Amino acid sequence: MDNSATPSPTAPNAAAAIGSSPRHDIPMVKGLPLIGSTLEMARDPGRFFARCYREYGPVYRFKIFGRSCTVLAGPDAAHWMGTREGKECLRSKEFWEGLLGEYGASQSLPGLDGERHKQLRDVLRHGYSRESIIGRYNELIAITDGSIERDWPRGEFVYCLPAMQMMVTDQLGTILTGRAPLEYVADIRITILNILNVLITRQRPRFFLWNPAYQRGKRRVFELGDQMIADYRARGPLKEGQMRTMVDDIMEAHDTNPGLMPKSDLRLQLTAPYVAGLDTVANTTATIVYLVLKHPDVLKRIHAEVDALFVGGRQIEESELKQLTVLNGAIMESMRMYPIAVAQMRTATRDFVWQGFQIKADEMLYMATAVPHYMHEFYPEPDKFDPDRYDKTRAEHMQSGAYSPYGRGPHTCLGKSLAEVQLLLSMARLFWRLDLALESPDYVLKTKTAPTPGPHPSFKVRVRGYRH
Ligand code: HEM
Numbered sequence: 001m002d003n004s005a006t007p008s009p010t011a012p013n014a015a016a017a018i019g020s021s022p023r024h025d026i027p028m029v030k031g032l033p034l035i036g037s038t039l040e041m042a043r044d045p046g047r048f049f050a051r052c053y054r055e056y057g058p059v060y061r062f063k064i065f066g067r068s069c070t071v072l073a074g075p076d077a078a079h080w081m082g083t084r085e086g087k088e089c090l091r092s093k094e095f096w097e098g099l100l101g102e103y104g105a106s107q108s109l110p111g112l113d114g115e116r117h118k119q120l121r122d123v124l125r126h127g128y129s130r131e132s133i134i135g136r137y138n139e140l141i142a143i144t145d146g147s148i149e150r151d152w153p154r155g156e157f158v159y160c161l162p163a164m165q166m167m168v169t170d171q172l173g174t175i176l177t178g179r180a181p182l183e184y185v186a187d188i189r190i191t192i193l194n195i196l197n198v199l200i201t202r203q204r205p206r207f208f209l210w211n212p213a214y215q216r217g218k219r220r221v222f223e224l225g226d227q228m229i230a231d232y233r234a235r236g237p238l239k240e241g242q243m244r245t246m247v248d249d250i251m252e253a254h255d256t257n258p259g260l261m262p263k264s265d266l267r268l269q270l271t272a273p274y275v276a277g278l279d280t281v282a283n284t285t286a287t288i289v290y291l292v293l294k295h296p297d298v299l300k301r302i303h304a305e306v307d308a309l310f311v312g313g314r315q316i317e318e319s320e321l322k323q324l325t326v327l328n329g330a331i332m333e334s335m336r337m338y339p340i341a342v343a344q345m346r347t348a349t350r351d352f353v354w355q356g357f358q359i360k361a362d363e364m365l366y367m368a369t370a371v372p373h374y375m376h377e378f379y380p381e382p383d384k385f386d387p388d389r390y391d392k393t394r395a396e397h398m399q400s401g402a403y404s405p406y407g408r409g410p411h412t413c414l415g416k417s418l419a420e421v422q423l424l425l426s427m428a429r430l431f432w433r434l435d436l437a438l439e440s441p442d443y444v445l446k447t448k449t450a451p452t453p454g455p456h457p458s459f460k461v462r463v464r465g466y467r468h
Helices: 038-043 045-056 075-080 084-089 093-103 114-125 137-151 160-177 182-200 206-210 212-235 246-256 263-294 296-309 318-323 325-337 416-433
Strands: 059-064 067-073 157-159 344-348 352-354 357-359 364-368 434-438 460-466
Touching: 038 045, 038 059, 045 059, 045 067, 045 364, 067 075, 075 364, 084 352, 093 182, 093 263, 093 344, 114 246, 137 160, 137 416, 157 160, 160 182, 160 246, 160 263, 160 416, 182 206, 182 212, 182 263, 206 212, 212 246, 212 263, 246 263, 263 296, 263 325, 263 416, 263 434, 263 460, 296 318, 296 325, 296 416, 318 416, 325 416, 416 434
Parallel strands: 067 364
Antiparallel strands: 059 067, 157 460, 344 364, 352 357, 434 460
16 A cells, blocks of 8 residues: 555645646555455445545555446545546546437436536526525425325334335425426336446446336336426416426427427436436435434434424424524435445546546546545544534534535536425424334444445334324
């Protein structure tokens, strides 16, 4: 191991990290014969990247089934992704090409780079933004209530992940597109699962896509996209008082600028919120439930906050969400300890030297931005669930490169602000209404890693009763 390659965790200086002459050879992570690091990576990719960062430094290679993968890891890598050099040296295109093939589309937001990416992001920005939900908090609460009453029956065990997936589809569909396609949840799930596993994260072989269940799911998702187009055409222009949604943004862009939003891309763009938001939010909310129930002291403090917020069943104002400091800390802490995106995949646009290591043009890279989440230099006792880390006085996440649950650089989550409100309100309402318990107090969360890391579908909680 070359210790000189290990950066100071608290003093990232990514702008100075890029240079012209390599000083080190990239170390190869020791793995098992033939399969390399496949097993460790499959078990817990976040901790695998963090261990290797400790042992090998900020740049290393590992092998999965004989394929060599290069990793740029840690706080400097996270910070660098947002710098001019980072933007110039990295592109996303290759990783999303498979998605285009499946949808017959010409481009996707996460697979675009440079000016074209900026243009499309501008078209989609409003629909995905926090503004799209301002003034609709009580509507979001009503949707959440409906999901709770439908999928969380009193006295029963509830499988958290599927219940959250229903809730999230209901919320995203209604808020973003004006329609909650609950009858499509299973189809959306199987389509996303296979596309992410086979084509994006490449954790499964291609023949998985021949599966008839996937083919049927994909056909149904296309049908949903076609129906959204037909509904938009049938409805005509927005009338006074009608909410503008992402569907309006996309369809207007198609009508006025078909070069930027061609017909071939409409199905993908219109159903993209589910690809982007379903697994991410469902996994995160299920994790929050586990961590909060596992820590009754935190649950008690959250109950006090949400009881004050919803007192007397009155309407909620935006400013009041700021009062939910413990709940907000619990959400942020869940996303630190169980991030759904432990690394972002990129390709090098050109030869460059980073932190003394030579990276070659067209090399595929894992940008392991979540590594600092597990580092005691940033988060003392990193394995401890401590929602107070995010208080103004401590603000451990504010250190440079320390916290990246929504990614880094030009592709940082476009739905971040919307997701923050969605997470906060959903969790506030769930903990306010339901008296929940783990299977047993010493239950330890079983996790899965494909397609996105999160709680295992077997994770269940008992609805002891309704608090409100
Ligand atoms: C817990 C919630 C969420 C988390 C942790 C999350 C995380 C992420 C991450 C890490 C990326 C970057 C991927 C990359 O750089 O390769 C991303 C991109 C994106 N997310 Fe999210 N996301 C969440 C919820 C949502 C929601 C609810 C939506 C909208 C419905 C959304 C829309 C998007 C979009 C459109 C992109 C692509 C942005 C671009 O390429 O310019 N996300 N998200």
